[in-house]
Amino acid sequence: MTAGALDGLTIAVPRGALFESTVDLLARLGLDTAELRSNDRKLLFEDIGVITMRPSDVPTYVEAGAADLGITGKDVLLERPGAGAREHGRRQIYELLDLSYGRCTMVFATVDRVNAQGEDPAAEALRRLGVMRVATKYPRIAARHLEETGRQGEIVEVKGSVELAPITGLAEAIVDLTATGTTLRENGLVVRERIVECTARLIANPVAYKLKAAAIDQLLERLRAGAPAAASTADG
Amino acid sequence: MNGKPAIHPIPSGTRDVLPDETRELRAITDALRAVFERHGYGEVHTPALEYESVLGHADLAETGPVHRVFDETGETLVLRSDMTVPIARLVATRYPTVEGPLRFCYFAHCYRGIRPQWSQPRELLQAGIELIGSPAPDGTAEALTVLCDALDATGLKDYRVGLGDASLFGTLMDRLQIAPQERAGLLEALAQRDFVELAERLAGVGLSRDAAGLLLSVPQRRGGPEVLDAPPGPAADAIAGMRQVSELLQENVAARVIFDLGLVRSIGYYTGAVFEVYDPTLGAPIGGGGRYDALLASFGTPRPAVGFALDVERLHIALAGEERGTGALAR
Numbered sequence A: 001m002t003a004g005a006l007d008g009l010t011i012a013v014p015r016g017a018l019f020e021s022t023v024d025l026l027a028r029l030g031l032d033t034a035e036l037r038s039n040d041r042k043l044l045f046e047d048i049g050v051i052t053m054r055p056s057d058v059p060t061y062v063e064a065g066a067a068d069l070g071i072t073g074k075d076v077l078l079e080r081p082g083a084g085a086r087e088h089g090r091r092q093i094y095e096l097l098d099l100s101y102g103r104c105t106m107v108f109a110t111v112d113r114v115n116a117q118g119e120d121p122a123a124e125a126l127r128r129l130g131v132m133r134v135a136t137k138y139p140r141i142a143a144r145h146l147e148e149t150g151r152q153g154e155i156v157e158v159k160g161s162v163e164l165a166p167i168t169g170l171a172e173a174i175v176d177l178t179a180t181g182t183t184l185r186e187n188g189l190v191v192r193e194r195i196v197e198c199t200a201r202l203i204a205n206p207v208a209y210k211l212k213a214a215a216i217d218q219l220l221e222r223l224r225a226g227a228p229a230a231a232s233t234a235d236g
Numbered sequence B: 001m002n003g004k005p006a007i008h009p010i011p012s013g014t015r016d017v018l019p020d021e022t023r024e025l026r027a028i029t030d031a032l033r034a035v036f037e038r039h040g041y042g043e044v045h046t047p048a049l050e051y052e053s054v055l056g057h058a059d060l061a062e063t064g065p066v067h068r069v070f071d072e073t074g075e076t077l078v079l080r081s082d083m084t085v086p087i088a089r090l091v092a093t094r095y096p097t098v099e100g101p102l103r104f105c106y107f108a109h110c111y112r113g114i115r116p117q118w119s120q121p122r123e124l125l126q127a128g129i130e131l132i133g134s135p136a137p138d139g140t141a142e143a144l145t146v147l148c149d150a151l152d153a154t155g156l157k158d159y160r161v162g163l164g165d166a167s168l169f170g171t172l173m174d175r176l177q178i179a180p181q182e183r184a185g186l187l188e189a190l191a192q193r194d195f196v197e198l199a200e201r202l203a204g205v206g207l208s209r210d211a212a213g214l215l216l217s218v219p220q221r222r223g224g225p226e227v228l229d230a231p232p233g234p235a236a237d238a239i240a241g242m243r244q245v246s247e248l249l250q251e252n253v254a255a256r257v258i259f260d261l262g263l264v265r266s267i268g269y270y271t272g273a274v275f276e277v278y279d280p281t282l283g284a285p286i287g288g289g290g291r292y293d294a295l296l297a298s299f300g301t302p303r304p305a306v307g308f309a310l311d312v313e314r315l316h317i318a319l320a321g322e323e324r325g326t327g328a329l330a331r
Helices: A019-028 A033-039 A055-064 A074-078 A123-129 A137-149 A164-168 A182-187 A206-211 A211-228 A228-235 B019-038 B085-095 B138-153 B169-177 B181-192 B195-204 B209-220 B233-247 B311-325
Strands: A012-016 A048-055 A070-071 A094-098 A104-111 A134-136 A153-157 A173-178 A187-196 A200-204 B049-051 B066-070 B076-079 B101-112 B123-132 B160-165 B255-261 B271-280 B287-291 B305-310
Touching: A012 A019, A012 A055, A019 A033, A048 A070, A055 A070, A055 A074, A055 A200, A070 A074, A074 A104, A074 A137, A074 A187, A074 A200, A094 A206, A094 A211, A094 B195, A104 A123, A104 A164, A123 A134, A134 A137, A137 A153, A137 A173, A137 A187, A164 A173, A173 A182, A173 A187, A182 A187, A187 B271, A200 A206, A200 A211, A206 A211, A206 B160, A206 B255, A206 B271, A228 B287, B019 B101, B019 B123, B019 B138, B085 B123, B085 B305, B123 B138, B123 B287, B123 B311, B138 B160, B138 B233, B138 B271, B138 B287, B138 B305, B138 B311, B160 B233, B169 B181, B169 B209, B169 B233, B181 B195, B195 B209, B233 B255, B233 B271, B271 B305, B305 B311
Parallel strands: A012 A048, A012 A070, A134 A153, A134 A173, B160 B255
Antiparallel strands: A070 A200, A094 A200, A104 A173, A104 A187, B049 B076, B066 B076, B101 B123, B123 B305, B160 B271, B271 B287, B287 B305
């Protein structure tokens, strides 16, 4: 039996791209992950303290205290309301550790074409029309990036296949997450700007972080020791 | 009857309270009021609407008033976002020459801006006290004692009180001679509770490994009295202050305290000790408070002061959660 490997803590685990690495991490911590790997319909694994969900729901469960801890991508955290310094109402969760896996880059991309003046379609639209249309699944990150780079933009929120937008004329540019850039290239797009590197993060509920301090600190210790790549943040 | 009932909406973040809930809330506020009165805290009422120019004396950071209206003469009025600033104003105008400690309590609705779709309250019911003219550590210990007595009186069982110091991180940065242009970024990372960002920023500041390690590890120290042992040199003053307060606490209060060197409150006017109330049934604090020794001076009547406010609706949820033996973190 490996119950107790998390010392009674409950952790929200993301299904999807981060799932495999996260389960490997939990296995290294001593959790019995056999059922977690084999049963992809079950959501709650009470005996090992694991709840599985889509990555963007992880901060919601953790902020409400339905899970003490959670693992999700930095992109998800940046897209949450309250992530920007000037936004009203700060986020309440703690961001404890960079887990280093699931590394992706949030990029600004356009079609691989420039006009006679050497401008890409977004730059040309901005100069001639005063605004560029940017399609994205990350409207807050995209809006913040345009604001920080002093450009006017119109954010077009889509739910999937963002690459389609600049090819079909829905938008001049996209802001999206890419790991290898293959999908972008296959759709004739090219990265113009790299916005931020995103990796998996360990987050904690603010009340759990205080009331279950010993258990959480012990887990952090083991994660830092057992996941060498995470040591870069622990070094300071 | 056919046809749907007419819909008459109320603003997001507000709600109606019907008799069953009102009865339960009333039982809570009655219990709190009895304890406040017993400790000598007289109840006050202040207007919900105040002049923006007057409340603007205080640094409320992101919890400041956001609801504004113009009166008949074109003056800007705001709905108060807390009771501490109105009571500071009241003390400065109604008790300008009274030196001795003043004790007030209140039960009042306050109004805040909310994040859309976030189920935050626009209108919240606060119950609290203000102790004016009583410096640290005695005033702080008195406030913590009233806080625990009041929570005990409501029947809440498993709560804990986090105790920290709002000046601690700033003092640390002073002593380690952090450049002014770096300070805002470090404080922002701390306010965002983002230790990954804090570590990255510290790595870029060009500090010695020890100094950077201290700034990263101190805000993560929380727990029993052992947190105050082996005080990190540059934070010694704040830690000595916390120890002085804890030495004045009765055993039943001391047993509730979690020492927390990383406690951050979103309100800007806190100067020293700060505290926050947690219950295992709720994922967010039930209330909090602290010392605001500079606030009265901004109204022209410098006096040390301390107070706390409880969110009555959250307290109600926590009580209900404890009663059912369920709740967010009670596993």
